[in-house]
Amino acid sequence: MTSSTAGEAGTDPTDRVVYDLAPGCTLDDAEEGALYLATVNGVVEYGVFVDLSKHVSGLVHESNLDGEYAVGDELIVELVEIRENGDIGFEDVDLDPDSTDRTAVIPDDDVDIGGLSGRIGETVSVEGDVVQIKQTAGPTILSIRDGTGIVPAAAFEAAGVRAYPEVDLDDVVRVTGTVEAHEGAPQLEVDQLTRFDGAAEREVRASVDAELRARAEPAETEPLIEWPAFETLREDLEDIARRLRTAVLDSRPIRVRHHADGDGMCAALPVQLAVENFIAEVHADPDAPRHLFKRSPSKAPFYEMEDVTRDLNFALEDEERHGQRLPLLFMVDNGSTEEDVPAYRALDQYDVPILVADHHHPDPDAVAPFLEAHANPYLHGEDYRITTGMMCVELARMIDPSITDDLEHVPAVAGLADRSKADAMDEYLDLAAEAGYEKDDLDDIVEALDYAAHWLRYQSGPNLINDALNLDCDDEARHRELVDFLSSRARRDVEEQLADAEPHVEHEQLDNGTHLYRLDVENHARRFTYPAPGKTTGELHDRKVTETGDPVITIGYGPDFAVLRSDGVRLDIPNMVSELQTEIEGAGVSGGGHLVVGSIKFVPGMRESVLEALVEKMEAAELDEELRSTLLRDD
Template sequence: MTDIKEIVYKLGPGCELEDVQEGNVYVGTVQGFANFGTFVMLNNSVKGLVHKSNAITQHQERTDILVMVAQVRPNGNIDLREVVLDDYSTKLVSRQVKTTRLSDLGQKIGRRVTIEGELGQVKQTSGPTIFTILDETGTENAAAFVEAGVRAYPEANTGDIVQISGEVMKRNNQLQIEVSSLHRLDGDEADIVRKRIVEALDQKSEPDDIPFLVESEVLTKLRPEMRKLAKIIRRAVFTQQPIILRHHADADGISAAAAVETAVVALIREHVSDSDSDYYLFKRSPSKAPFYEIEDITRDLDFMLKDSVRFGQKLPLILLMDNGSTEEDMPAYKVAQVYDLDIVVCDHHHPDEIVDSFLKAHVNPYHVGGDFGLTAGMIGTELARMINPAVERQIRHLPAIAGVGDRSDSPEIPQYLALVADEYPIEDCKKIALALDYEQFWLRFNDGREIVKDILNLNKNPIRHKRLVTLLVEEALAAIAEQVKTLMPHVESRTLSSGAHLFIADVEMYAHRFTFPPPGKTSGEIHDILCKKYEGEPVVTLGLGPDFAVLRSRGVMMNIPVMVRELREEISGGGVNGGGHLVVGSIKFVEGMRGEVIDKLIAKISLAPVA
């Protein structure tokens, strides 16, 4: 004859006091101790007391204990008696819990609800622990309090699927769930909830299929990859994954980044309840070089890892604009790979295939037969419209500013200029681009979020916008005029074997250092003057420093990225690196090899065909 095992019950998540039956034995968890007995949790919300006269063995906090329910008092208190069993079977007590969607919380104020979703963030304050939970309909905060500054439910972490029960309250005009129980779901229970969220987010993240602002064969071919990138960014917003946007620190890069920033911040404010959410979920930073430097990734890692530890945030999505496409980005990408960071790129520099294995999406006109004439600001604005069509009116002038700032001669630039000509004529666009370059020089590594918005008139304060741009342009033009006046008498002229004019300007010896315009801008201004003087003829301008060279070309078909790689291989100990566009870029090297590097560079320029 088979012995019948004693049944021990286990209260499942969501079970309440009415699910407890007198006389049944339950498995519980020791919560704490008092002089008169031991407090035992039967699940995350039901608690009873084992009086010291009914205790049999010694226990520690968070250890399991078997208890029999002696009495459920009218006031809800549960009297327990410890039991010891050698052989028993466990039976789960389940309750069909009706869950509430987060989008419906506004109708449940003052009522108890149960939510199932994913933890997007866990933040410990000086008071309660704040859990940000997301489901297929949105995100909200839930506050759990043990004691001031003590982490509630330490077993639950960012990314976990949980079931939260509590009362819906309104704090500082924002909805919040006052948590009475939180249970981590595992196995099939978690899979069902996660699948539901993923399917809903996949549909919600799909960008609208809207027409471009202009007719463009290249943009049309880029549309699939742009939609892919827009979907990744939208999904990051909806799942509260922070976004770090890195961009080249010039008018084109700033315009591209400002367009996406406008779209993303508006989307965050619309879908995330925290009033300060756009400051901790979105960060924009300029990169001095037209690629993602080790210095950039180091700063970003320091920022993101501290926030991950302090605020329980997910690791961010890295978005690179007007940089990110070249072999020079590889060292930073390898560092990012160690931390499994997602990286996406929107760029118009000549791309290297080697970077694609590190990227989740890569928008670049060269991939579809275009070139750098379609600027990052143009692509970025169209991308921003896909991310959030509601911001179109605010940002539609940015492609024109980016185009004139980057001296684009693409088929798209006349269309973008015509689109905003009534409000932003071409001369105004040029002034805004110059103001951006001038102000970013003094901002250094800072984003200057509100200053940049004033320069671009994104704050919709036209009087301040006009006064600020006028002032910055006056200062910039005066600085440029002084620099050019000082440098022009020292510009060396040569005629190459190809018939092209080569002009060499030593921007270290004969130009003011550490002030505006910097070497790249100075070389560009000298180049513009010489192109006007030798109109219709091929011109190359070389701005030289002790360990760098800046190149500008008109009518000479160079390929600067290829030249950099050849020089690196050919000159042992030269330390050559750099990049840029095909005919506009910069090269770095060690100062002691300056003569050999420049001689070989000029020889390669001589071999380039002229248009």
């Protein structure tokens, strides 16, 4: 026995230890002369048969019985004889089972949860903490975690009745039961569950925590390319990877909110693939990746109240219905600005940790009180040329380095999608070429992603987007055919839009030599179709940059918004928005984005005043000769 024997036969029974064998105990865990808790499993003329565990049974002869018993009754017995043939004889002891302190006897065959798949059909014991409690119409499902994995344990009472109601989330327990195959994965059918406290709880918790800390550490990976500017972000990305892996080990759901554009998708999908792989590695439940990870696009480059209200409502429902923890929120390619603060304040009322990986110009003082980790190139003296997709490919590799070969083209797609002028773009393009993607192929993927995102609107479209990006896609031909179809449709629609809009474009040359183009996209572009106002403005801008070879600013405006694009001019759109908020009373100005690419909103009645003030600020901006020369060289 794992516990010491108690007393000797012949002494006062009330002074002796009574042992309670766990279901998995065998005869090797029992000794002659010791007292045990037994359960009657059969009544015959010459006595009663009793069980001490699933594997230890024997007879209490009528000559050794002090009372009358029925099947299911409990009694205290002394093991008086173990015969050579394995038969066991017991003697009834005059003790009340309900008022007798008992010492649990645990079989020596403790196993790690990570090894249960090889123990199907066996009775085993595991120790760990409870990370989820879900009440079904049948059993209570308790998810038990040790340092090697998480397994569902099914405990049965009456249908729909909570088993072990004294056990709460985060309690440390020992579960003994039979390992069954449930939907192709191991599940424990609970025979006995013991809740630990005191020294036993501290010992198990310390052991599990130490293993979890080690397992949460991100993989040590070499970056896909050598880029000193990127190295400043590495520590922040490692911190996010560690927190994401910890969330998986804690069985905490992860919710990713990403900007619904090419860079946002190139950032979020690699993280999704890596995290879902890690969830599948940790959890025995094959449905765990579907339940514990959710990716949602955001049309705005910040966390809108509509989105946070929806996310929070779903999270609270999952907490109540499925016993899940509240999620960890990971903001990708958005989440760095003061516009995110109202949504963060809503989450601050609950236990929802927030992480951010973004390359938009940040408001660190505004968002820092709400964030547990924040990776942004601006925080290290860099800028938007390091796209979020580039960052998150490295982040995904830290979570699951096995997906590296599948991601080699993704940073180049992200850079092209966000028009990055980083020096590293050439290396990323070379890396993609080695993986089989020429620049024309990457341009087509960018167009296809943008077109798909437009029509998906608020849906994540995981299968379609994975096929377009050729990420976790098992059909190369389908990928190429899909991209060709989507990109050709996108280019056709853009050409038709610009053909209708160009006659209505207003042009002037500012005093600083910049070409300014304006288009009323509300009245001179088709609405509710592709391309949207932002895409229309961007495509018009690119066309004018190519035509002139000079510094260009393009404004696409509607009744209450303006989309801004700039090349060759030193703009600071977030700062311009801040100034307009102060300078124009009652305009309701908000917005932001990158320094030279962004959007603003205002009340319709103040449109002319806002646009006039914007143009004045643009006219006062300095030309960026470095950007201009880069632009001309690329053209």
